Amino acid sequence: xxxxxxxxxxxxxxxxxxxxxxxxxxxxxxxxxxxxxxxxxxxxxxxxxxxxxxxxxxxxxxxxxxxxxxxxxxxxxxxxxxxxxxxxxxxxxxxxxxxxxxxxxxxxxxxxxxxxxxxxxxxxxxxxxxxxxxxxxxxxxxxxxxxxxxxxxxxxxxxxxxxxxxxxxxxxxxxxxxxxxxxxxxxxxxxxxxxxxxxxxxxxxxxxxxxxxxxxxxxxxxxxxxxxxxxxxxxxxxxxxxxxxxxxxxxxxxxxxxxxxxxxxxxxxxxxxxxxxxxxxxxxxxxxxxxxxxxxxxxxxxxxxxxxxxxxxxxxxxxxxxxxxxxxxxxxxxxxxxxxxxxxxxxxxxxxxxxxxxxxxxxxxxxxxxxxxxxxxxxxxxxxxxxxxxxxxxxxxxxxxxxxxxxxxxxxxxxxxxxxxxxxxxxxxxxxxxxxxxxxxxxxxxxxxxxxxxxxxxxxxxxxxxxxxxxxxxxxxxxxxxxxxxxxxxxxxxxxxxxxxxxxxxxxxxxxxxxxxxxxxxxxxxxxxxxxxxxxxxxxxxxxxxxxxxxxxxxxxxxxxxxxxxxxxxxxxxxxxxxxxxxxxxxxxxxxxxxxxxxxxxxxxxxxxxxxxxxxxxxxxxxxxxxxxxxxxxxxxxxxxxxxxxxxxxxxxxxxxxxxxxxxxxxxxxxxxxxxxxxxxxxxxxxxxx
Amino acid sequence: xxxxxxxxxxxxxxxxxxxxxxxxxxxxxxxxxxxxxxxxxxxxxxxxxxxxxxxxxxxxxxxxxxxxxxxxxxxxxxxxxxxxxxxxxxxxxxxxxxxxxxxxxxxxxxxxxxxxxxxxxxxxxxxxxxxxxxxxxxxxxxxxxxxxxxxxxxxxxxxxxxxxxxxxxxxxxxxxxxxxxxxxxxxxxxxxxxxxxxxxxxxxxxxxxxxxxxxxxxxxxxxxxxxxxxxxxxxxxxxxxxxxxxxxxxxxxxxxxxxxxxxxxxxxxxxxxxxxxxxxxxxxxxxxxxxxxxxxxxxxx
Ligand SMILES: [Zn+2]
Numbered sequence: 001x002x003x004x005x006x007x008x009x010x011x012x013x014x015x016x017x018x019x020x021x022x023x024x025x026x027x028x029x030x031x032x033x034x035x036x037x038x039x040x041x042x043x044x045x046x047x048x049x050x051x052x053x054x055x056x057x058x059x060x061x062x063x064x065x066x067x068x069x070x071x072x073x074x075x076x077x078x079x080x081x082x083x084x085x086x087x088x089x090x091x092x093x094x095x096x097x098x099x100x101x102x103x104x105x106x107x108x109x110x111x112x113x114x115x116x117x118x119x120x121x122x123x124x125x126x127x128x129x130x131x132x133x134x135x136x137x138x139x140x141x142x143x144x145x146x147x148x149x150x151x152x153x154x155x156x157x158x159x160x161x162x163x164x165x166x167x168x169x170x171x172x173x174x175x176x177x178x179x180x181x182x183x184x185x186x187x188x189x190x191x192x193x194x195x196x197x198x199x200x201x202x203x204x205x206x207x208x209x210x211x212x213x214x215x216x217x218x219x220x221x222x223x224x225x226x227x228x229x230x231x232x233x234x235x236x237x238x239x240x241x242x243x244x245x246x247x248x249x250x251x252x253x254x255x256x257x258x259x260x261x262x263x264x265x266x267x268x269x270x271x272x273x274x275x276x277x278x279x280x281x282x283x284x285x286x287x288x289x290x291x292x293x294x295x296x297x298x299x300x301x302x303x304x305x306x307x308x309x310x311x312x313x314x315x316x317x318x319x320x321x322x323x324x325x326x327x328x329x330x331x332x333x334x335x336x337x338x339x340x341x342x343x344x345x346x347x348x349x350x351x352x353x354x355x356x357x358x359x360x361x362x363x364x365x366x367x368x369x370x371x372x373x374x375x376x377x378x379x380x381x382x383x384x385x386x387x388x389x390x391x392x393x394x395x396x397x398x399x400x401x402x403x404x405x406x407x408x409x410x411x412x413x414x415x416x417x418x419x420x421x422x423x424x425x426x427x428x429x430x431x432x433x434x435x436x437x438x439x440x441x442x443x444x445x446x447x448x449x450x451x452x453x454x455x456x457x458x459x460x461x462x463x464x465x466x467x468x469x470x471x472x473x474x475x476x477x478x479x480x481x482x483x484x485x486x487x488x489x490x491x492x493x494x495x496x497x498x499x500x501x502x503x504x505x506x507x508x509x510x511x512x513x514x515x516x517x518x519x520x521x522x523x524x525x526x527x528x529x530x531x532x533x534x535x536x537x538x539x540x541x542x543x544x545x546x547x548x549x550x551x552x553x554x555x556x557x558x559x560x561x562x563x564x565x566x567x568x569x570x571x572x573x574x575x576x577x578x579x580x581x582x583x584x585x586x587x588x589x590x591x592x593x594x595x596x597x598x599x600x601x602x603x604x605x606x607x608x609x610x611x612x613x614x615x616x617x618x619x620x621x622x623x624x625x626x627x628x629x630x631x632x633x634x635x636x637x638x639x640x641x642x643x644x645x646x647x648x649x650x651x652x653x654x655x656x657x658x659x660x661x662x663x664x665x666x667x668x669x670x671x672x673x674x675x676x677x678x679x680x681x682x683x684x685x686x687x688x689x690x
Numbered sequence: 691x692x693x694x695x696x697x698x699x700x701x702x703x704x705x706x707x708x709x710x711x712x713x714x715x716x717x718x719x720x721x722x723x724x725x726x727x728x729x730x731x732x733x734x735x736x737x738x739x740x741x742x743x744x745x746x747x748x749x750x751x752x753x754x755x756x757x758x759x760x761x762x763x764x765x766x767x768x769x770x771x772x773x774x775x776x777x778x779x780x781x782x783x784x785x786x787x788x789x790x791x792x793x794x795x796x797x798x799x800x801x802x803x804x805x806x807x808x809x810x811x812x813x814x815x816x817x818x819x820x821x822x823x824x825x826x827x828x829x830x831x832x833x834x835x836x837x838x839x840x841x842x843x844x845x846x847x848x849x850x851x852x853x854x855x856x857x858x859x860x861x862x863x864x865x866x867x868x869x870x871x872x873x874x875x876x877x878x879x880x881x882x883x884x885x886x887x888x889x890x891x892x893x894x895x896x897x898x899x900x901x902x903x904x905x906x907x908x909x910x911x912x913x914x915x916x917x918x919x920x921x922x923x924x925x926x927x928x929x930x931x932x933x934x935x936x937x938x939x940x941x942x943x944x945x946x947x948x949x950x951x952x953x954x955x956x957x958x959x960x961x962x963x964x965x966x967x968x969x970x971x972x973x974x975x976x977x978x979x980x981x982x983x984x985x986x987x988x989x990x991x
Contacts, residue, residue, distance in 0.1 A: 051966040197889045218851065303851060361853050381853050445934075448752045458757040567937045597738040639741060667732055667743030670944050674729040677721040677951040679773065686959055687718075688785035689825055689875060 028479070065145045065688075066291070069273055069352060072291040073287065075253030075517035077229050078103045086261040087223075087300055092216045094205040096115070098227055099158065101198045101254075106233050107188040112169075113197070114240035115183040116226035116251075121243040122148030122208040122215075126178035128171065129212075131247035132472065137212050140365030148208025148215060152228065156186065158198035163187075173242045173472060182245040183228070200201035201228050210363040212245075219266075219362035226373060232410075240477070241412040244478035248404075248411035248418070251294040259289045262300050269319040269357050270298035271374040271439040286408040292350075292517055293372035293564060294408055299357045307332065307638055308679050311339045320358040324381050327390050331356055331377050334394040337433045342402055342425075345505060346512040349401060355391075366392050370400030386443030387435055392426065392450065397426045406516040415480070416467045419534050420488020427451050427489060436683045451493060451649065458486035459652040466523055490546045490649040494602070497647035498540075499533050544650065549599030553605075553642045554656035556595040556626060560588045560636035574628075592629045596622060600650065606642040610635040611661075692975060693913040700968025702914070703798040704960055707967075710794055710802055713957050721780050732765050734849070744935040785822040789814025791963065792886040795970040817885050819876060820893040828874045846940040854981055877904055879965060882971050907976050914972055915965070922961050929954045 045293035067471055084597020085096040102108050121129030124147065143173060155164045168184045191197050192539040193340075205226050206217040214224040231240025232252050239250060239666040264284050274289025279285070289595065290296055299319065305316040307328045318331055335356065339349055355374040361364040399422040403409075409417035427450045429438035429463035441448040460482075464475045496504040510522070512527045522545060529537050543549065583587045610615040612635035614689045619628055639660040642649060651657065742754045759766060794802065800959030843863040847856040852925035866903060880900035881893065890896045904911045929950070936947050 167976040197847075249775075257854060289872040321851070321853075323852050360851070382857065442828055447752045452753045456753060460754065641741065653757055653761075654753060655736070655742045656742050660741060661737050663738040664744060665738050666944075667745070667747035668730060668733045668737050671733055671737075671743075672726055673944065673948050673951070675729055676722050676726045677955070680718055680727050680951075680955045681778060682773070683718055683721055683780045684955070684962070686781040688962065689829065690781050690822060 011492050013461055015486065017188065031439075035063055035615055067165065067275055069289060069291040070350075074096060076103075076105060076348065077254045077292065078105055078252035079294070080254040080256075081227070082257045083227055083296070084259045085223075087221060087263070089219060089221070089266070089300075092207045092221075094165045094207065094223065094226060094619040096203050096205065096227060098201045098203070099198060100201065100228075101196060101202070102195045102230055103453065104191045104193055105235070106236070107193050107513045108233075108236055109192050110187065110195075110197075110233065111190050112184055112238075112335050113185045113199075114231035114238040115185065115238060115251075116225075116229045116231060116243070117152075117181055117183050118127045118229070118243045118249075119148050119150035119214075120180040120206075122211065123180060126176070127181065127243075127531055128174055128179040128472075129181070129245050131176070132177065133477075135211075135478065136246055137365075140211055142211040143209040145496045146209030146215075147206065149180075149206050150226070150228070151204045151206075152183070152201060153204055154200070154202040155228075156200050161188075163199070165451065171242055172240065173244070173470075174241070177312070179242050182240050203228055208361070211368050212365055212367045213364070214366065217360060217366075217442060219303065220299070220301045220360055220366075222299045222357070222359060222363065222366035222376065224295075224366075224369065227296075229295075233614045234519070235345035239394050239410065239412075241470075241472075244412075245561045246474060246477055246484075248469040250410045250412050250519075251408070253292050253294050253332070253408065254287070256290040256293060256296040258290070258296055258298075260286045260288065260298060260300075262286070265302040265504060267304035267306070268298060268300045269304065269317065269318065269355050269374065270357065271296045273353055281346075290373060293405070295371050296372035297374050299359075299366075299376075301593050311336045311354075314339065314352060314354055316354045316356065318356040319356065321360055324360075325357055325572075326381055327358065327377075327379060327383070330385075330390045331358065331394045332490070334391040334433075335375075335398045338395045338398040338429055341429045342399070342431060346402065346509045349514070350406075351401075354398070354401070368397060370397045370404060372401070372405045374504075375400070384443060388430065388439065388440055392430060392440060395429050399429070400510060402516075407512060408519050409521065410519065411471070414468060415471045415484035417504070417520065417522060417525065420467070421492065423454060423485045423489035424492040426455060427493065447580070454486045455487045458482055458490050462487065462652050463548045464563070466546050466548050487544075487650075488651070489514050493649040494647065495529070495537075497645075497649070498602070499529075499535075500573055503533050545602045547599070550652050551600040551602060551648065551650040552597035552652050552656070553604050553622060553648070554595045554597055554653065555640045555642055555659035556593040556642050558590065558637050558661055559591050559651060560590040561659065563587045563589045563632065587632050587634060588636050590631045590633060592631075592640050593624045594620060594629070594640075594642060596624065597656075602648055602650070605645075606640060607644045608640050609638045611638045691734055693910050693917060693970065694912075696914055696968045696972035697917060698963070700795075700964050700966075703795050703967040703971070704963045706804060707963070708796050709808070710791065711956070711960060713965060714791075715956050716926065717783070717787075718955065718959065719803065720785075721776060725769065728772070732762060732769070736762060744867075748943075767974065776955050777840070782819075782822070783816045784816050786811050787820050787945065788882055789886060789965040790965075791967055792882060792970060795967045796886060798967075814886065817891070817893050817896075818882065821881055821896070822896060824881075824893065825875070825878050828878065829871070831901060832867060834876060835870065836863075839863045839946070871930050872915070872919060872968045873912075876911060876969075877901055877943055879969050880904060880911070880973060883966075886972075887973065907972075910972060910976065911969075918961060921964075921971055925954065925957055925961065939946055951957070 005652045080101040082099040085094050086319050121127050132383040156162045163185050166186050169180045169186045170182050171179045210217045214222050231238045234521045261283050270288045272288040275289050276287040303321045304319045305322050309316045309332050351373045356491045357376045364378055367376050369376045383389050404418040437449045438447045439450040440453050465483050507529050510532050526541050604622045605619045610633050642657040745751050793810045840863055843859050847859050877900050880903050881896040882891055884896045884899050936943050939965045
């Protein structure tokens with residue numbers, strides 16, 4: 001049996017896709033195709049290849065274009081693309097042709113293929129995306145008339161069998177017949193298990209004015225979600241959702257071989273490795289290769305400047321407009337910090353390049369987005385150093401290289417697995433490098449940490465949706481934010497505090513190592529947690545992932561009464577101090593009532609502080625709706641604090657975690673005085689115009 | 691030089707009218723207290739028996755404020771509405787006082803008398819209220835003008851890629867709007883002065899005369915007005931520099947902070963009086979009215 005072991009380019013092996021799909025399937029039954037260079041079919045021993053490569057590289061030749069990045073594939077390489085695309089700046093359009101090689105690694109025969117045509121989200125106001133977003137999203141607004149769309153000009157099997165006329169647009173999520181973001185292509189002959197299909201697709205893309213993630217703004221082009229992209233065949237069906245206002249993406253890993261043609265004046269930033277550059281009098285043709293990734297994005301702008309840096313062997317290129325130079329060092333140092341942190345924390349970044357694109361402010365909708373090996377950052381150019389927005393965006397988007405890029409969970413269905421875990425990572429990294437209390441803001445005496453910031457966003461809306469829900473089913477975009485980002489991050493911080501940082505680190509490391517270049521689900525994450533911690537933590541996730549309740553413990557009341565005799569009736573005896581021997585001393589009988597306001601339950605510790613300085617540390621399972629603790633001590637209770645070390649980040653109210661026996665108005669007076677001053681100023685402002 | 695002389699003379703007049711100055715401060719404080727008393731009780735209800743109150747005295751805590759806002763949103767928004775209403779009342783109240791205040795600087799040698807001060811206030815209030823409405827119209831006009839200015843800047847910036855240049859243009863636009871607002875406010879100040887000095891019954895005529903005065907004494911009036919405005923800016927910088935030294939939440943620091951804040955407020959009120967007194971001096975000197983026979987308000991009122 002012949003084996004087609006190619007990742008690409010298979011154009012030199014035409015017989016593989018002649019005539020019919022089933023033939024191809026019969027020929028190509030390698031479930032895990034190693035790259036061409038080391039296969040027995042494409043006989044080219046590595047040494048010879050390297051020798052040739054070296055020679056051609058020295059002579060400046062173009063064989064570099066065929067070079068492999070990884071000697072062994074890191075992923076299954078199910079969806080492999082060879083794309084040639086031309087940017088037509090004056091029309092804000094792309095002309096492209098892609099050859100898709102898709103492997104059927106499932107045990108099923110495939111009768112149809114599903115594709116994402118994301119650009120059609122911007123085709124008109126009737127698309128699901130526009131209906132859901134109302135033309136406003138991610139701090140930007142859609143400019144009417146500046147539509148974006150993708151048209152399939154021609155779709156055929158590599159042997160020339162035309163499939164264009166068979167194209168159907170489907171809407172698996174909402175039956176919106178006006179939505180054209182998912183395309184179904186029936187196959188006349190089913191693709192057998194282990195088989196592969198090669199398609200040639202000609203397409204035309206009209207880019208929208210930058211609204212969400214991709215588009216143009218003047219001569220700046222952010223080209224993302226731009227090519228016909230095959231869905232994921234999983235568990236007996238196609239997982240290919242429509243483009244929603246509150247959803248991101250899901251795709252199989254593969255090899256991308258992309259040739260981009262732009263007018264000569266343009267500078268291009270792209271995913272992957274630039275392996276060759278050709279020029280004509282008027283154009284520049286750049287050839288990129290990216291392996292073991294599941295998407296490819298690029299940007300082009302004649303005004304781009306490039307800042308290059310290295311982290312070990314990783315080449316970091318930042319593309320920015322000249323007047324945004326002030327931010328360059330901040331972005332670069334932030335991603336280097338992140339590279340360093342992730343490497344030590346869970347594993348090294350395996351790709352040889354990392355590209356950063358800093359879009360112009362007018363195209364801020366393109367900023368803060370992740371693609372494999374390419375991220376977009378963004379911040380106003382004047383951002384003061386104490387406000388770490390550039391660092392935050394860079395670190396967050398870089399984190400996605402791990403959570404989404406390599407650990408490729410389904411962003412449509414379980415957004416917390418990428419955004420939530422990534423926000424948790426972001427909190428840790430920002431805290432490590434910029435100080436926990438000052439990781440977001442340290443300006444004019446105001447300090448805000450990322451943990452606090454994320455917590456605040458969560459606690460305003462803790463219970464509309466469970467975390468685990470398809471993203472487009474959340475109440476609204478805000479609820480998506482809470483349940484995809486903030487609440488999961490709080491959940492993981494709480495879990496870390498519950499299990500200990502060391503165990504948590506081991507969990508994250510194991511999860512990453514086990515699931516990199518695969519598609520894990522929430523159950524896989526929970527399994528790793530259980531396995532590494534040695535505890536069955538399902539009870540934890542059942543509450544916080546699947547339920548809509550909230551967590552809130554409060555000190556309900558405290559009281560102390562003087563007593564003549566020593567009587568000790570504490571319900572929790574263990575941590576009580578020894579009974580007092582001296583009966584001549586005053587003894588106070590104190591009661592503390594703790595309350596669980598929310599539905600969620602977590603064990604919690606609390607401290608009882610007495611006026612004589614004694615402190616009793618206790619724990620409570622947190623199960624009861626309320627619980628009373630009693631003490632006989634030679635002093636009254638001063639105050640009680642639940643969760644004194646602020647371990648339960650899921651608690652939606654930290655203020656009611658304490659109660660003081662004797663009211664203290666010092667703080668209140670201080671704040672009142674401050675407010676008084678500002679009101680006086682405001683009144684004077686009114687008076688000035690009288 | 692006349693502008694500087696006017697400033698010095700104005701400042702002396704303000705100093706001579708310390709009682710008035712103090713009175714204005716007390717009014718400002720009372721008005722602020724009207725709002726701060728319910729605000730304080732709201733704070734006390736929420737924080738007095740929680741450790742968070744103490745934390746807030748020590749440092750800014752984003753999370754604690756977020757909880758406060760979440761749980762007291764209706765009360766906080768009510769306070770904001772109350773603040774707006776109070777602001778409007780204070781605005782009207784100051785319009786009422788302005789006639790009396792200006793009259794104090796017409797003849798600074800006269801002893802301050804609350805009764806006659808209030809009578810003067812009443813005497814001029816209708817006219818000053820009309821001037822207030824004109825002032826409101828000016829604000830609306832400046833607002834409309836500003837949208838034109840910003841639209842023009844937008845058009846201009848539309849062809850500029852450089853974000854720094856764009857930002858500078860926008861900043862210049864905002865600055866020019868502010869200057870315009872201050873300029874019109876200055877004209878209205880002179881209209882008030884003319885109303886008092888000449889007992890001008892027609893406020894539109896007073897405004898016209900004020901415009902004529904500013905036109906013919908453009909440099910002097912601008913130097914004086916923006917000179918005093920600059921002083922206010924220096925005062926602000928000074929306040930924030932000293933405020934930066936006061937750290938912590940000890941009783942001493944709280945007391946020092948309070949004193950500093952009140953000194954700042956009093957100084958700002960002094961500057962406001964200085965505007966009136968100095969401009970009055972400038973107007974009288976430039977118009978040749980060195981001595982002045984105060985109008986007999988009691989008879990006419
Ligand atoms: Zn993200």
